[in-house]
Amino acid sequence: MLLPRLVRDLLRGPQTDPAPPVPEITVSALIERLDAAARARLGRSLAIRHVGSGSCNGCELEINGLSGVVYDLERLGLRFVASPRHADVLLVTGPACRNMTEAMQRAWHCAPEPRWVVAVGDCALDGGVFRDSYAVEGGVGQVLPVDLVIPGCPPSPGLMLEGLLALVEAQRDEDEVPAGMPPRAEPGFRNQG
Numbered sequence: 417m418l419l420p421r422l423v424r425d426l427l428r429g430p431q432t433d434p435a436p437p438v439p440e441i442t443v444s445a446l447i448e449r450l451d452a453a454a455r456a457r458l459g460r461s462l463a464i465r466h467v468g469s470g471s472c473n474g475c476e477l478e479i480n481g482l483s484g485v486v487y488d489l490e491r492l493g494l495r496f497v498a499s500p501r502h503a504d505v506l507l508v509t510g511p512a513c514r515n516m517t518e519a520m521q522r523a524w525h526c527a528p529e530p531r532w533v534v535a536v537g538d539c540a541l542d543g544g545v546f547r548d549s550y551a552v553e554g555g556v557g558q559v560l561p562v563d564l565v566i567p568g569c570p571p572s573p574g575l576m577l578e579g580l581l582a583l584v585e586a587q588r589d590e591d592e593v594p595a596g597m598p599p600r601a602e603p604g605f606r607n608q609g
């Protein structure tokens with residue numbers, strides 16, 4: 417029984433919708449500009465640490481796309497790192513879960529300066545679909561000083577690239593937010609001017 421089904425599935429081909437076309441030139445230009453901006457600001461390529469705070473994994477799937485064959489962020493040296501101690505950017509997904517608050521704040525303190533927090537997705541913006549849960553503080557801005565919000569459910573990898581580029585090109589050099597944390601961000605793309 418298994419063999420006929422296997423043959424049938426092989427002949428039928430993929431059942432998923434085809435991926436939307438990605439403008440290769442635009443992606444390459446975005447990544448090159450992001451790398452150049454990071455080198456101008458930091459003297460090297462950008463290091464990104466993903467921090468998940470109870471997301472549905474939809475945003476993570478899109479973040480994974482940044483490392484895939486289409487976007488291939490690492491072709492120019494931009495990279496995801498395993499520890500916040502090596503990161504310039506904390507890319508935070510999901511709402512600010514109460515159980516994750518301490519871990520997120522520890523990660524922020526571990527990251528060397530200048531350190532930027534990018535809240536990815538509608539949940540990170542204001543809690544999104546989890547907003548009214550007893551387990552959620554709200555958006556990531558409730559517990560961390562957010563520099564940039566990239567809205568969407570989930571935002572595309574291209575939108576994340578544009579946001580990171582806007583953040584680094586702004587070369588913002590604000591004073592650190594002390595001990596008790598927040599404020600910093602307004603919802604939406606910041607640091608574009």
Ligand code: SF4
Nearest residue numbers: 471474537538539569
């Ligand atoms: S913004 Fe959407 S995709 Fe991202 S964690 Fe929230 S529900 Fe999931």
